[in-house]
Amino acid sequence: MHQDFEHIVIGAGISGLGMAHRAVKRGVSTLVLEGEDRVGGCMNSRTFPGCGDFWIEAGSHTCFNSYGHLLDTLRDLELLERLTAKRKLSYQLWHDNERRSIVSSLHPWDLIRSLPRLFTGTKAGKGVAEFFGAGLGRRNYRDLFGPAFRAVVCQEVDDFPADLLFRRKPRRKEIMRSFTFPGGLSDVPQAIACREALEVRTGQRASRVVREGDGYQVLTAAGDLFKSRYLSLAVPPDAAAVLLPEELEELRDLVGGIGIAAIETLVVCVPAAALKHLPALAGLIAVDDAFYSMVSRDYLPDRRYRGFAFHFRPRVLDADAQMDCICRVLGVAPERIAGLCRVSNRLPALRAGHPDLVRKVDALLADGRLAVTGNWFFGVSIEDCLTRSHQECERLFPG
Numbered sequence: 001m002h003q004d005f006e007h008i009v010i011g012a013g014i015s016g017l018g019m020a021h022r023a024v025k026r027g028v029s030t031l032v033l034e035g036e037d038r039v040g041g042c043m044n045s046r047t048f049p050g051c052g053d054f055w056i057e058a059g060s061h062t063c064f065n066s067y068g069h070l071l072d073t074l075r076d077l078e079l080l081e082r083l084t085a086k087r088k089l090s091y092q093l094w095h096d097n098e099r100r101s102i103v104s105s106l107h108p109w110d111l112i113r114s115l116p117r118l119f120t121g122t123k124a125g126k127g128v129a130e131f132f133g134a135g136l137g138r139r140n141y142r143d144l145f146g147p148a149f150r151a152v153v154c155q156e157v158d159d160f161p162a163d164l165l166f167r168r169k170p171r172r173k174e175i176m177r178s179f180t181f182p183g184g185l186s187d188v189p190q191a192i193a194c195r196e197a198l199e200v201r202t203g204q205r206a207s208r209v210v211r212e213g214d215g216y217q218v219l220t221a222a223g224d225l226f227k228s229r230y231l232s233l234a235v236p237p238d239a240a241a242v243l244l245p246e247e248l249e250e251l252r253d254l255v256g257g258i259g260i261a262a263i264e265t266l267v268v269c270v271p272a273a274a275l276k277h278l279p280a281l282a283g284l285i286a287v288d289d290a291f292y293s294m295v296s297r298d299y300l301p302d303r304r305y306r307g308f309a310f311h312f313r314p315r316v317l318d319a320d321a322q323m324d325c326i327c328r329v330l331g332v333a334p335e336r337i338a339g340l341c342r343v344s345n346r347l348p349a350l351r352a353g354h355p356d357l358v359r360k361v362d363a364l365l366a367d368g369r370l371a372v373t374g375n376w377f378f379g380v381s382i383e384d385c386l387t388r389s390h391q392e393c394e395r396l397f398p399g
């Protein structure tokens with residue numbers, strides 16, 4: 001099959017769909033190729049057989065009014081009126097097999113002594129442990145903030161770049177502070193993919209990209225061949241390293257050197273009646289346990305069910321032991337679990353000094369017709385992805 005397009009995007013996560021949405025707005029006909037049978041990547045709201053329309057987020061769960069590029073996209077898609085407020089709930093700690101309050105692990109004097117360094121120190125080039133350990137107090141970092149930051153990025157965090165953990169973004173005060181959608185965050189990628197001007201093909205895993213004259217050839221695992229004048233890679237760094245054309249050897253090496261953190265996510269749906277003993281909570285931050293965090297769906301209460309996503313460290317517990325752990329944490333018998341799904345999440349394992357690597361990547365992307373976007377440029381949040389896609393779209397299709 002030969003098919004020619006002006007622009008092909010590989011990967012239909014929010015980075016790829018954000019890129020495609022912008023390109024189409026500029027009048028560039030665009031095809032998106034996605035390897036899985038659904039769009040959204042880490043934006044993954046799951047339902048369960050027999051549990052009606054009740055959904056739980058297996059990946060990202062919250063968007064904020066500081067997500068300016070996302071809000072612009074939602075405006076284009078007429079989705080702003082569907083923003084759904086999240087009930088304000090607190091996280092708790094899971095420590096030594098019990099739930100504890102956040103303040104129970106705070107060392108106030110350490111905090112007071114260290115805090116000036118948080119505001120005077122520079123983050124550039126430093127890992128999270130070095131910067132926040134100094135600015136919040138070593139004991140606070142060990143007992144509270146380290147586990148909390150690990151929960152945010154679902155991976156070991158000590159050497160994660162301090163400047164990419166939380167990027168300050170201006171808030172849009174007229175919009176609710178944090179939000180989701182009636183069908184969960186998957187409503188967003190699905191709405192972009194449904195745009196009439198955009199063609200999205202799922203179940204099309206790209207296996208090779210070859211430069212051909214001024215454009216690109218994309219071969220898929222199914223043996224299909226697509227051609228385009230412009231190409232955007234919007235896949236995790238290990239996949240991008242494989243797909244980058246062979247002659248971009250230095251770029252392939254740089255991108256291939258970025259690590260990947262695997263997360264074994266288990267999502268469970270439990271009848272609300274079986275959990276009367278468990279107060280509504282935003283989630284749990286695990287301290288030295290087999291899981292990084294548990295994120296609950298209590299922010300959008302449902303009469304019938306409650307939902308929880310447990311994000312486990314890879315290869316620590318087998319499937320049965322993970323279920324035992326979940327039942328112990330929730331205080332529920334295994335037979336009360338009404339729905340269950342396992343998801344392999346993956347996030348880039350960024351390291352201190354990563355912005356220097358990004359600068360090198362950008363210098364090597366001198367070829368004006370190839371864009372690379374994803375959650376490994378400005379940070380891993382949805383807005384970081386869209387910021388990169390916006391920047392790359394400007395470069396490829398200026399004006």
Ligand SMILES: Cc1cc2nc3c(=O)[nH]c(=O)nc-3n(C[C@H](O)[C@H](O)[C@H](O)COP(=O)(O)OP(=O)(O)OC[C@H]3O[C@@H](n4cnc5c(N)ncnc54)[C@H](O)[C@@H]3O)c2cc1C
Pocket residue numbers: 010011012013014015016033034035036039040041042043058059060061062063154204205206207234235236239263311345346347373374375376380381382383385
């Ligand atoms: C558990 C978890 C919780 C999170 N919580 C939040 C949150 O609350 N708020 C927030 O802002 N962010 C959150 N994030 C981060 C955010 O969701 C992700 O960083 C972001 O969605 C990544 O989007 P992406 O498009 O860059 O990558 P992905 O979502 O990974 O998408 C990449 C896509 O490329 C496809 N692909 C890969 N290889 C190929 C190939 N060869 N051919 C075709 N397709 C291919 C994949 O199937 C996938 O669909 C969370 C992430 C996780 C894992």
